Amino acid sequence: MSMDKEWIRLWPGGAPGAQGSGDEDTPALQAYPVQEQGRGAVIVVPGGGYGMRADHEGAPIARWLNGIGLAAFVLRYRVAPYRHPNPLTDARRAVRYVRHHAGQWGIDPGKIAVLGFSAGGHLTVSVGTHYDGGRPDEEDPVERESCRPDAIVPCYPVVTMKRPHTHEGSLHNLFGENPDPSLADSFSNETQVTPDTPPAFIWHTADDEAVPVENALLLAGAYSRNxxxxxxxxxxxxSHGLGLAEGDPRIATWTELCGSWLIKRGW
Structure with missing residues (x-):
């Protein structure tokens, strides 16, 4: 089904820092609109260690969100060999783009959430902690929009870039083989939460062997303190990477819990 959907380029003239013009050089969104007008929307960010984007964490998630009446957008962001800041640039642009075009899709521009898995969860928390209010003097009207999400949903997320709890593959794909310690610090997002950080719905499994649950716990602790x-x-x-968790009815309850949380918050 997702193959039938057109990709909407986030920068029609080519993304900043693009090394070519192929799909992997071209950040884009797939839109999954709904008939109902005036509700919030969710940008879906698949995981894959900043080296790929997992299909089962994209279109199926968008279709679930449509099923609860919410517009959804699957983000194709740049991954390795692209490094920081490209993924964050793409995610910020996606928030601005959906907000700017909200009227076209019948979306409330003040209810844009970002939901991501694993490394996509890291990108989700990054855009929730490293945002700006837009640049009013920009020629491109999309760039004038705020890129602050109104809520974030990190699912079994990579949160910290510090050992021993980081995910080494994500760390190296994002920052290179010898990461700059100051970058790794500033994208250990548990250190970046402030009272203005958007509300979050976080879920994880306690025995996740790929991305330790401490990532979610560190983030929740930072939220609590702030x-x-x-x-x-x-x-x-x-296990890690469950997506909708259709094979595990107990964990599959996350979608119902998340949906009711979003709706309670006005989506």
Whole structure:
């Protein structure tokens, strides 16, 4: 089904820093609109260690969101060999783009959430902690929009770039083989939460062997200290990369919990 959907280029003339003009050089969104007008939307960010984007964490998630009446957009962001800041540039642009074109899709521009998995969860938390209010003097009207999400949903996310709890593959794909310590510090996003960080719905599994649950716990702790609304669900057992978790009815409850959380917050 997703193959039938057109990719909307985030920069029609080519992305800043693009090394070519192929699909992997071209950040884009796939739109999954709904008939109902005036509700919020969710930008979906598949994971893949900043080296790929997992299909099962894209279109199926968008279709679930459509099923609860929400417009969704799957983000194709740049991954390795592209490095920081390209993925963040793409995610910020996606928020601005959806907000700028909200009227076209019948979306409330003040209810744009970002939902991401694993390394896509890191990108989700990055855009929730490294945002700006837009640049009013920009010639491109999209760039005048704020890139601050109104909520974030990190799913089994990479949060910290510090050992021993980081995901080494994500760290190296994003920052290179010898990461600049100051960059790794500033994108250990548990250190970047402030009282203005958007509310979060976070879930993880306690025995995740790829991305330790400490990532989610560190983020929740930072939210708690800063008195930002959040909800945290830790399932006792479950492998990494579950997506909708259709094979595990217990963990599959995350979609119902997340959907009701978004709706309670006005989506």
């Amino acid at each position: 008195k930002v609304p959040y909800e945290l669900h830790v399932y006792e057992t479950g």
